[in-house]
Amino acid sequence: MATAAPVSTPTGSLIDAQALMGIRSLELRARSVVEGFISGMHRSPYHGFSVEFTEYRQYSPGDDPRYLDWRVVARSDRYFIKKYEDETNLRCHLLVDQSRSMDYGTRGHTKSAYAATLAATLAYFLHLQGDATGLLTFDDQMREFLPARHRSGHLRQLMHALERTPTGQSTDLGAPLDRMANLVRKRGMVAFISDFLAPLEQLEKKLLVLTACGHEVVVFQVLDPAELNLGLEQPAMFEDIESGRTLYLDPAAARAGYVQKLEAHCAGLRATCRKLGIGYHLLATDQPLELALFGFLQDRMKRGRQFRPGARAAGAGGGA
């Protein structure tokens, strides 16, 4: 699959996806990824950045004295308030597809397990940074919603919600985005994790709504390697996991057409994302998750540089 290799395969010190999925606890999985990632960060040329910068502002009358940084007052006898620490805290919502099409996998684990681990990894990482993380799972309808919080126990609740088995008969990509736009008024970040194996007609409009609300959106398309190149050999009756529709298929004959159509689909999605300034990451389930995290942060850094002024301006307006 030549289309989307978001991150070039780096060193062999990363945890193999299959080995990682062998860990039963989702939290442990997420922690393994993040800790491996952080330990790798020291060698990274990009160390020293975070999701948001904290900043001090000189106290001016009218500001809430609660937010005065007393340590600075004690040190320098000057009044500063930690204005940005609170304001710039990221509110990240993870939109995780739990439709039944995610319950497919040929590498020992399913896409949904991979997606859940990815979501957990992001949540854990953000939690470590002190960011609030929320979760919205969906299939053909909304399943679970956890508002973004940074609280002890919240992460565990989130993990628990992620461990649910996919049940949905179909995937409605638009509805959760609508819901997101309605529920989350505050600007924040939305990580949209799905296989996007659904019609994309409405997607662009919904994503536009989200970006228009000021949300920063990142799209993770999780696909099984077998889905990328139709990696099946025997002619057989193929059964759609979601709808139960069956189809007689000889993979050898159908492969070329399939790959072409899938590439077109993915290219359409990518084009939409580019148009809306949304980060797009295609993840095959056999790729190490660190790479996804790495790509995600790298991408964000680039985009942070690109959009910083706007974002900063927007962020300043939403002070608590």
Place this chain on the structure above:
Amino acid sequence: MNFLTPLFLLGGLALAAPIIFHLIRRTTRERVSFSSLMFLLPTPPRLSKRSRLEHLLLLLLRCLALLLLVLGFSRPFFKETPLLDPTAAQPTRTVVLLDVSASMRRAGVWAAAKERAEVVARRAGPADQVAIYTFDRTATPLLPFEEWCRTAAGDRVALATSRLSATAAGWGATQLGAALITAAEALTENDGKPTPGPREIVLVSDLQAGSRLDALQAYEWPKGVRLIVEAVKAKNPTNAGLQLVADSADASRAAASTVRVRVTNSADAQREQFKLSWARMGATGAVEMVEPTINIYVPPGQSRVVAMPVQKDARGLDRIVLQGDDEDFDNTVYVIPPTQQKIGVLWFGSESPEDARQSLFFLRRALAETPKLAVSVLARLPSAALLPGDIEAASVIFITEALSAPAAAALREQARAGKTLVFAPKSAAAGVTLGALVGVDGVAVTEAKPTNYAMLAEIDFKHPLFAPFSDPRFSDFTKIHFWRYRKFDPASLPDARVIAKFDSGDPAVTEITLGKGRLLVLAAGWQPEDSQLAVSSKFVPLLWSLLDLGGGTMGAPAQWLVGDTAPLPAGATEKEIRFTEPGIRDAKAGELSVRFAVNLDANESRTAPLSSDELERLGVPVSAPVETKTPSKEDKVLLQGIEAENRQKLWRWLIAATLAVLVIESALAGWAARKQSLKTEESPT
């Protein structure tokens, strides 16, 4: 080709199964789940020609295996023109053993038995050989094989029927074992010609429990002879029997006032109350019962012994009759009052009968009187003249001292006429008489005195004199010591045979045959002076044995049974009499009239059926009776089919072929599967 069980061909419908399975396999493949079919379009099935051919071969093999199996089960055979009618099997040699014992007299038994025997004769084919034997105590050929073969095929059944109708059930006991052996031997002896066909014995009998089978115990049943038992059932299974309980010869005289009889009742009897009474043959020929009757109660399966008092005015009362039984063939016992037999013994000697040191004393004591026998010992001095009356009455004449030459010659003549002389010289001086008795001069008799004592060493136990002692328990004569004896050379006596010798080798008992009679020479007497013989336990039996040898006692058994042969005393027109039915038999011997009470064998009353397991246990292969059914035309065709199929046994080859095909099929299928899996493994690279 024909089929013995064509219904199995319906199994051929199972051929559809592999074809259907192959079709099903082609249409429905395995199902594979896939996340989304939104980018997929159905493709037509793609089949390589080669794989289709392989599958076709497998299909063919599977169909072939099924077809062969179905053919095998339907038992095919090729019709062949039968050389012989298969129903007409090889000629059979059959012996019909027809029971004519007394128990066959029960109601309905004899007629049924005769009919069964006739059926066997009628069933026989022209090539078959049938012999009919009747048996009770012995088996007698009624229609031997030779006669059957001699008779024209058409007349055989008529001959058998006429012979059978001339026969009736007798009164004898049932010696089944001996009869079976006779029949088996009649079947096996075949003038040296082997008979290819089966040999069988058809036993037509009531198979009563009283049948004696002991003869079979020592007999090895010939191979290939099978026994078909045609058991005839009596109408009334219940039967009570009456038997005389024989008194021993030395029973007290007081007991002679009663006659003891045993009443047995069969195990499945319905009656328990019976009456016993004396009876006589009336003037009209009917049996008259005489009062009083004794009521007795015998529960089923048990027996009672009843002492019947002998009637005082018992004129003509010669039988005891049991009343109240269903089957009356065994309900009468014939009783005659015991008669005392008188035997005379003549003694030539001078000793006093009261002198306990002399032989005559012991002789008198030893031959004591019994209720059945009275021996009178007549002692005469050696010098006394021979009286014809004395000699006539004497069975045995003892001589212990020297006789005058004329007396000895006269006695020799008597011996030649049939008398038995016993010469037991007291001293060597009496030895002169030995030569005179034998009729040879110069027989030297000397006195022998062993240093310690002499014993009897070599005894001929086959001789009637010592035959009673032949049992090892009684044959020890070494306890009897002889202090002295008379020695002579037996070679000097014509026709002399030494029966017993002393341990020194000298003759102890010598028998010299004189015409019809004999002279026994005892080298030592039994008086204490000579030996311990008189005080030994062997003395009395030996004396009675001597009397038997002289023809004095008739050795009569306790009671006479049907089938026994009794010797008649001298003077009768015949030597012996054979009893064929129960009753009182009179025989005349000169002026002497002898009566015999002949009774039925007690075993005949045991009429409970004998289990055929008993025969099997004795090694006789018992088969079930053959159905007398003539096969119809369809049956014949079927039998021919079975015969041909049995001979050809095509099913074995078909089953073998099925197995071979299945092996090839498995190998081929395995090979194809292996090849397929190799192909799929290779293809991803």
